[in-house]
Amino acid sequence: MKNDIHDLGLVLDSRVRLIVIESWEELRVLEAIATLAVKRSQTWYTWNQVEGLQRLGFGTALDASEDMSDPEHALDYIRRQNEPALFVFCDLHPFMQSPRVVRLLKMIAMNPEEQAPTLLLVSHELPLPPELRRLAARISLSMPSDEQLAAIIREEAARWTARNQGRRVRTDNRTLEQVVRNLRGVTHEEARLLARKLIVDDGAITQEDLPVLNQAKFSLLDMQGVLSFEQDTARFAEVGGLARFKRWLQERQAAFNDTGRADAPRGVLLAGVQGSGKSLAARAVAGLWGLPLLRLDFAALYNKYIGETEKNLREALAMAEAMQPCVLWIDEIEKGLADDGSDQGVSRRVLGTLLTWMAERRSRVFLVATANNVAQLPAELIRKGRLDELFFVDLPAASVREDIFRIHLSRRELTLERFDLPALAAASEGFSGAEIEQAVVAAVYSAAARQEEVVNQHVLEALSETSPLSVVMAERVQALRAWARERAVMAD
Template sequence: MANKAEFKTSLLRMFRARIPFISIRSIERARVLEVVQQLAEEINIPIYFHSLSHGTIDIKSKKSVNDDRSVAGGLDFAVHNISQRQNLTFIFTEVSDIEDDNLVSRHLYDCVIQAIERGGSICLITTKTIWPQLQRLGMTITLDAPNEEEMLEVVKECVTPYKGSIPLEWDETDYKMAATILANMTKIEAENVLATQMAKGSLTKEDIKELSNAKDKLFSDISGLEKVKLDPSTLSVAGLSGLQHWLDNQKQLLTADLKARKMRPPRGVLLVGVPGCGKSLSAKFIAANWNLPLYRLDLAAIQGQYLGQSENRLKEALASADNAAPCILWIDEIEKGLSGASGSSDGGTSTRMVGQFLFWLQESMAKVFVVSTANDVSKLPPELLRRGRFDELFFVDLPGEVERKDIINLYIKRNLLPEPSSHTLNQLVEISEGFAGSDLEGAVRDVAIQAVIHGDDIVDDDLFEKCFKNIVPLSKTAPEKIESIRTWGRERAVPASGVSWEVSSNDKLIGKRSIII
C-alpha cells in the first residue's frame, strides 16, 4: 500500500520528470491536494487545480484564475496556458466518462499531447479506469487510506488540541490502539468518528471500543460480507484447549509491532472436523474474546451468472475486509463455495476464485484474521492446505470423556438447570460416547424444555438419562462418513483438543495429552 510519505516522494519525482499525464487513484481528493500544495511550496512550481464548484484555482495562492467550472472549459484553459508557458501543471478533480473512447477522453488526450510538447503536466484524481490509449501517455500513482503510522498522527492532531478543555484518559498505548482500529478509514472518516466521541465532553478508555463500533457501521453493508452480531454472554467453548492456547498466542501477535522483524500479522486458521463439534462457534468465540468485529464471507452470495462477475465480487469483498481491519473474517464450510475448483462444470470460475483467494491470503498485510471451517475435507482444494496459507490447520474431533463432561456442565449452567449427581454425570458421559457438541447441547436442551414446561422440580437424574438416551448422534447414523473424516484429520491436522493421537500395539487409536505451542 502507498502511504502518504511514499505517495509524496513518488509524485515529486513525476513532477520533476515532467510526466505529461498522471492519474492519481484515490477517493480522498482533499488529502491528495494537501500533498500537492506541499510540493508546490517545496519545489516552487506553478500548479492549478480545477473543480466543478470553483473553476480553476492557483493551489498556492488559492486565487481563482478561470471562472469556467465546466470540465471542457477547464481543459481549454489548461491547453491555452500550456501553449504559452512551459512547465505548468493542471490537476482535474471531477472528470467523468474517461473509461473508453469518447469526446471527454479524446479532449483530455489532446490536452496531454499539448503538455508533452511544452513540458506541461495534466493530473487526474479519479477512482475509475482510464481509456488505455490515454493512460499509455503517462503514469499512475495511488494514495491509499492512512495506515497505522499516519493514522496515529491524525488521531493526535484531532485529540491533542482538547487537552485541558475536556477530560482525556488516553495514554500513548490508547493512541496507538485507536490508530490501529481506525487505520484504512479515510482521514475525514476518522476525524468524524473522533469528533463524535469527544462531543460528549470527555475521552475515556471505554471509548476505544466505541471506535470499533463506529468503524463497523461504515462496513456493515458490504456486498458479500455479512456482519455477525455477537452476544458474549452466550459464547463459551469447552473441550478445545489446544486451539484456545494457540489463539492466545496469536492474539498477542495481532496487536504487536511486527514490522521490524518483517513479519506479517497472523493470517488465520482452518478448522476441519466432525459436524457439530464447535467449528463455527469457535469463530464467534474468537471475535468476542478478541473484542473484534466478525464478518461472515458468504461465497454462495457472491456467485454471479456472468463471466468474471464472481471473481470481481470476491475481490471487492476481500478488499472491503482489508478496509474493515482489524477484524475476524469467518468463512463457514469453505469447501462448498470452492468445491468446483478441481472440475470444469462451472467454466473454471471456482478455480479462479481459489486462486484469487489464495493470493489475497498470501499477500494481504491487513490485520484480518480468517477463520475457515470445513466438514467435507475431500472437496478442499489441495493448494488451500499448503503450509503458509493459513497459520495452522486444526482438526476438531468428537469430544473425549473429559471434554464431554466439560461441555455437559457448560450447557447445564447456561440453561440454569439443577446439576445431576456425580454418579449420574459420569453415566451421562458414558451414554454420550460418540456424541458431537451439538448432540450434547440438544440432550441438555431437551431437559431444559421439560423444566420450562413443568418446572425445575421435574429435573432429576432419571430425566437427564432419558433425554441423553433419546439422542441418536451422527456418528451412529453415518458412521462410515464420520470415521473417514476422523481418519483424515488425525493424519493431517493438529488436534484442537490439545490431545494428539498415536497407534498402540493393538492398532487402536488412543489419546495422548499434548501441549500446543
C-alpha cells in the first residue's frame, strides 16, 4: 500500500488532471486515495451511479439543489471548481460513449490553473477514446509480493484455527511454496479468497489442492476462449521412455522457479512421429514441475476480421503471463503457423506476434510446442534463444515399449503376471505409444466379447491385426527420422 500511495503522489505532483486506475480492488484504491488525501490535507469526493457525488472529509459542501447522480451534471460541477480537490469516479465506464461526457473530461484534463481539481477514474477496465489518451495518466496497484501472499495464507489459517477450537491447519513447506508461486498475479483480495477456499474444506493445504487452486485462479481471471486449463496433468511415471528429456527438465526445474534469474528456461519444441507421446510429454512437464498447464488452441485464434487474430493471440499470451508460473502448451504448432499463401498474410502476422513475445518476455511462462511436421515451421521460430532445445520423440525402443505396455495394462487393472512383456514388445516393433495403447484397448474389447479374461494372446492378436503408421506411411516416417538425426536432440 505504501508504494501505491507513493506512486499516486508522484502522479499528482506532475499536475496531471485526469488519472485512470484500472483495478478489481475498488475498496483498496479508495483506501489509498483516502490516505493520500489526508496526508496532503486535500478534500476528496467520490461518485458512483447509486450515491452520486459525495464529499468525504473536510472542504467545500456540495450544492444540494444539483442532481449529482447524473454523470454529466457531476462532471460539469467539477469543471467549474477552482480548488485542488480529488474527485474519484467509480462507475463512469458505461458513459464513455457520450460525446458530452468525453468533452467534459477533456476540459477538466486541459485545465491550466494551478488550483484546478484532479479527476481519478476507477474501473476494472476503462479504455479511453483517442482524444483523451494523451491527456491522461494511467497507474495500477501493485500485486502482492511472495511475502505478502505467504502472510495472507497465514492469516487465513489463523482464522480457520480460531473458528475450529484451536485445530491447526495441516501443510508442509514445499506445498506452501508452491501455493505462493501459483498465487502470483492475483490481487490481495483474490489471494485471500483462494487461500480461504483451500483451507475451509478440510483444514489442510496439500499437493492435491494445487490443481484445484490453479483451476480456481484460471476461472477467477476469466481466461476462457482460446486458452483452456488442463485439469489433469500427466505424471512423468505415465510417460514411457524420454529419459534424456526428463533429465533435461529435472536439471532446469530449480532455475525456472528462481525468480531472480535473468536466464530462466524459456521452452522446448517436441517434434516426432504421430502418436509417439509428444502431447503426453507436454502435459507431464507441468506435472513434474507442479505448475498449471494452459493449452493454446490455434484454431480458435483465427478470426475473419483483419487484425483480430493477432489481437486474440496477444490477449491469450497476456492471460498466460497472468497465470505465471505456468506451462503454456501449443499442440501441433505447425498447423497454425504454416503459411500457404491463402490467408492474406495472417499466418505471418501471427508468427511475428508470437516471435516478439518469445524474444521479449520476462515472465515465468515455459513454452512447450509440439509438431508432427517440423519441416513446415519457419527457421526463426526454432532457433536457439527463442526456445532452449528441439527434442525429437522417436518410435519407442523395445525396453520403452515394455514400459508402455506395463503402464496401459496396469491402468486397466490387468494382472501383469498374465502377460509376457518382452514378447509383446518384440511383436510391437515399429508401433508408437498411441498404437500400443489402442492394441491393449482392442484386446480388452475382444476378450469381453468372448467372455474371457484378457491374456497375452488377446494383445498379440490385436497387434497382428494393426498396421502401424511406420508401415502405412513408411517413406514419410523415415524421412522425418532422417531429418531429426542431424538436427535435433533425441528425447530418449
